[in-house]
Amino acid sequence: MIEARQLKKRFGAVTAVQDVSLTALDGRITGLLGPNGAGKSTTLRMLYTVLRPDGGEAFIDGISVTERSLEARRRMGVLPHGAGVYPHLTARENITYFGELHGLSREDCEVRATELIGLLDMADFADRQAKGYSQGERLKTALARALVHAPQNILLDEPTNGLDVRAVRTLRALLLKLKATGRCILFSSHVMQEVGVLCDEVVVIADGRVVAAGTPEELRERAGTADLEEAFVRFLEPAASHS
């Protein structure tokens, strides 16, 4: 479970995140939705501990990300925005490297890597060096790397960016599979449709604040429209007139 309470983050004069609170439950897929520059990446970065919040708190399975960040990291699998892989290692080696850093024994790493390579349909490139990978192959490698330690919580920052339809479908299927095993999944996107198809919960943020949260149905109802995209735009309007 992922909980954020009134997170705040400033970079110099710019306030990237003003006030974000959200809860992502186990066995559910939560979407963090917002236009570019709304503060999605900054929020996720605070949750996965590479940025320190200026205010507020966040907990991963009840563990504070600021006070016990190493323990919190152990319970997270993270796919940052535009995640790159090591070009001179094979996909398998990329995966086992992270497994070892997560404290897995080398044998366990090999077993997990083989498992993930099967799960993500990576067999035909898994033992080739990563320098010639396509974007889809790179993403699969980075994703497998993030999942090597079978984390309870999975955070993905704009995972579908730049992927073709097939790769998006593979990713979607994987997220649903992970959800079925009771994992907590939080991912960000600026594409409404994607969130509508996949998410059980949606948190809409704009200008560093949460402007709406609930199931897709609830959001449609509250906005008084059957079209989710229209609902999204309506939620953003007050925020836009604000600033």
Add this chain to the structure above:
Amino acid sequence: MRSILIVLRKELRENLRDRRTFLSALLIGTVLMPLLVAMLVNLTVRRGQSQDNKPVTLSVVHGERAPNLIADLGQYRIEIKAVNLDDAAARRAVSGQQRRIVLAIPENYASQLAAGLPAPVLLYSDSSDAAAAADVGRVRAVLARHSSGIARLRLMARGVDPTVLSAIAIQDIDVATPTSRSVLILGTLTYMILLTMLMGGLHVTLDATAGERERGSLESLLTVPVRREQLIYGKILAASVFMLLSLTLTVCAMAVSLRFVGLENLGMNVNLNALTILQLIGCCAPLAPLGASLMTIVAAFTRSYREAQTYVGLVLLIPTLPLIFASTLGLRPTLWLMMVPSLSQHFMVTGLLRAEPVSVLFAGLSVTVSLALGGIAAFAAGRLYHREALLG
């Protein structure tokens, strides 16, 4: 500790597959540098030899007017070449560099000589031509000797002891040994060794820091449950390993190439055997972690591999500074100077190549201080990687 080793192993594996590492760590150290040094040394040795042994060619106009003088010149390994030039032609020939030195015997030479009056000779040379200076000096010396020889004979003929001419007897005592004359070469050697060593870790450091950030793998790496400084220590260690590899190859390759050149020509009777090679490696190696940490620190402030390359190149200049001071100020090893990294390595390498005993205290001091500074720099690098600006 385990995490550091995991990072170290991964960086080694990845970089051994990288052609750029291969070029910077292995090829430059093994092939280019020794070749360069060998050429340099060879050139210096040859030049020293040629100045002493090569006969000087002297163009003489109307040599038949002074047969004794010409015979005397010939005895001192000065090759006479008879030419026929008037004054203007002689000037042109020398300034146009067709002839280095021209000696002209005027018509009245013999008559003046017979009359016991100063007999004129004309010596054309170009004092701005540094290469000719030694040759001119030799010709001049022979002329002076010939002149004083005649003067002595004249005095004796008049019943005067010729020693009255020698009011002062100068005895030249040159303390320069061939070894100390080769200080410049030794300084260059040390610099080459230290430079190739640092270059060996250059690509690894840049790739593991700025490169990792540019590729977007850094952020993923920072989400693993390992403290950031441990990740950095692993990377610094990997760079140090490549530096040591490069150092070993360079020293071995230099030993081989210097053996072909023949250092005894420089008066360095150093026996470049396995023990000396080990000692050379041993005294330079402690500088590796310091170099790797400094590069890592510099790379922490840059946004891309290319930018890092520019600034880290400056780190490569740092070891030159003490060497410049050492050669311009003529520094000798002291307790304090042995605490200066790169300078202390220079002293030890120089000492080893001259086959001088290296003080255990000095060696210990150099190793300890270099390693300690490396530790401090590594710690600082670890702290720097806690900055949030790192993610860019």
